[in-house]
Amino acid sequence: xxxxxxxxxxxxxxxxxxxxxxxxxxxxxxxxxxxxxxxxxxxxxxxxxxxxxxxxxxxxxxxxxxxxxxxxxxxxxxxxxxxxxxxxxxxxxxxxxxxxxxxxxxxxxxxxxxxxxxxxxxxxxxxxxxxxxxxxxxxxxxxxxxxxxxxxxxxxxxxxxxxxxxxxxxxxxxxxxxxxxxxxxxxxxxxxxxxxxxx
Amino acid sequence: xxxxxxxxxxxxxxxxxxxxxxxxxxxxxxxxxxxxxxxxxxxxxxxxxxxxxxxxxxxxxxxxxxxxxxxxxxxxxxxxxxxxxxxxxxxxxxxxxxxxxxxxxxxxxxxxxxxxxxxxxxxxxxxxxxxxxxxxxxxxxxxxxxxxxxxxxxxxxxxxxxxxxxxxxxxxxxxxxxxxxxxxxxxxxxxxxxxxxxx
Numbered sequence: 001x002x003x004x005x006x007x008x009x010x011x012x013x014x015x016x017x018x019x020x021x022x023x024x025x026x027x028x029x030x031x032x033x034x035x036x037x038x039x040x041x042x043x044x045x046x047x048x049x050x051x052x053x054x055x056x057x058x059x060x061x062x063x064x065x066x067x068x069x070x071x072x073x074x075x076x077x078x079x080x081x082x083x084x085x086x087x088x089x090x091x092x093x094x095x096x097x098x099x100x101x102x103x104x105x106x107x108x109x110x111x112x113x114x115x116x117x118x119x120x121x122x123x124x125x126x127x128x129x130x131x132x133x134x135x136x137x138x139x140x141x142x143x144x145x146x147x148x149x150x151x152x153x154x155x156x157x158x159x160x161x162x163x164x165x166x167x168x169x170x171x172x173x174x175x176x177x178x179x180x181x182x183x184x185x186x187x188x189x190x191x192x193x194x195x196x197x198x199x
Numbered sequence: 200x201x202x203x204x205x206x207x208x209x210x211x212x213x214x215x216x217x218x219x220x221x222x223x224x225x226x227x228x229x230x231x232x233x234x235x236x237x238x239x240x241x242x243x244x245x246x247x248x249x250x251x252x253x254x255x256x257x258x259x260x261x262x263x264x265x266x267x268x269x270x271x272x273x274x275x276x277x278x279x280x281x282x283x284x285x286x287x288x289x290x291x292x293x294x295x296x297x298x299x300x301x302x303x304x305x306x307x308x309x310x311x312x313x314x315x316x317x318x319x320x321x322x323x324x325x326x327x328x329x330x331x332x333x334x335x336x337x338x339x340x341x342x343x344x345x346x347x348x349x350x351x352x353x354x355x356x357x358x359x360x361x362x363x364x365x366x367x368x369x370x371x372x373x374x375x376x377x378x379x380x381x382x383x384x385x386x387x388x389x390x391x392x393x394x395x396x397x398x
Contacts, residue, residue, distance in 0.1 A: 067350075068349075068351070069350070074346075076349065089338075089342060092335050098343075132331060135334060135338065136334060139337065142341050146341060146344055147273075149345065149349070150265065150267075150275065151267035151273050
């Protein structure tokens with residue numbers, strides 16, 4: 001079993017605080033994790049691979065992207081501390097996934113296999129209830145991301161990102177941010193210059 | 200209680216066939232529905248309203264859309280027979296919804312209140328399990344719709360729609376299809392003309 005100090009405070013708070021696991025349940029749960037580092041530029045999942053585990057991001061950040069038919073990467077999300085890695089659809093269907101999860105910085109993660117997680121959900125009903133709620137919240141996030149793409153301009157999405165998640169700009173290269181808000185990197189640079197000049 | 204013939208075969212097959220409700224469970228379940236017609240152009244939900252019920256589409260079709268900040272409608276889905284109406288996020292969070300669900304043709308629906316549906320889920324565990332699975336499938340559909348918007352052109356989305364759902368073109372005005380695939384109606388007409396000429 002991993003030593004207790006391997007588990008960060010956010011992780012402990014999530015499971016023993018918000019979710020309300022007892023110390024005994026939490027100890028038992030933690031036994032099923034292993035810790036490792038995904039080196040910068042390495043992948044946790046790739047298109048075509050089947051997700052049979054999930055990994056909690058303890059430190060570091062990454063990006064999730066899909067590839068269009070011309071081989072161009074389209075970023076769908078950034079993956080920071082307290083997020084989980086793994087292809088959502090592949091995890092639940094067992095089919096090959098469509099996404100790539102790649103480290104932008106070295107990422108320290110805590111991984112649990114799908115088999116163990118399902119066993120844990122059976123043994124700790126709170127965990128199952130929590131994940132049902134989490135799936136719904138994840139769906140709402142995706143729905144709102146789709147609504148954003150359909151109703152806002154790239155500039156509006158950029159300004160929203162600066163307002164809501166300014167820390168992203170310290171950790172993520174600008175070309176990735178351009179891809180996330182559906183712009184070409186050159187257009188984003190021009191737009192940033194224009195916005196700075198008019199500020 | 201509504202007479203048995205009110206419930207269409209697809210509805211009966213879903214609950215007694217695929218889901219495996221007993222006749223007794225199904226009768227009990229059906230007692231909680233009411234039937235009515237949403238007239239063409241009328242709404243089932245609007246932005247700002249709270250979804251406290253869900254309605255099964257027995258006959259007719261509609262559209263779901265969101266409004267951008269300039270008051271322009273952006274269609275996110277078409278609602279045909281065997282679909283359910285209601286704002287997904289509002290139903291689960293109890294917060295005001297962001298979507299409009301409007302009838303394109305007169306729609307005959309079978310409605311159940313959220314209170315009754317939750318009660319049914321408690322009393323018929325299969326129903327709860329089925330809906331948990333349905334929520335996941337709904338999430339996958341939305342994820343894939345987001346991926347489509349991020350990786351395909353309007354023309355590709357149009358050709359995919361013709362291939363997969365040709366019946367839509369018989370029932371839905373072209374300007375709605377344009378909005379769904381994120382085009383202006385005039386551009387869609389020009390594209391259709393070009394594709395017909397080159398066919």
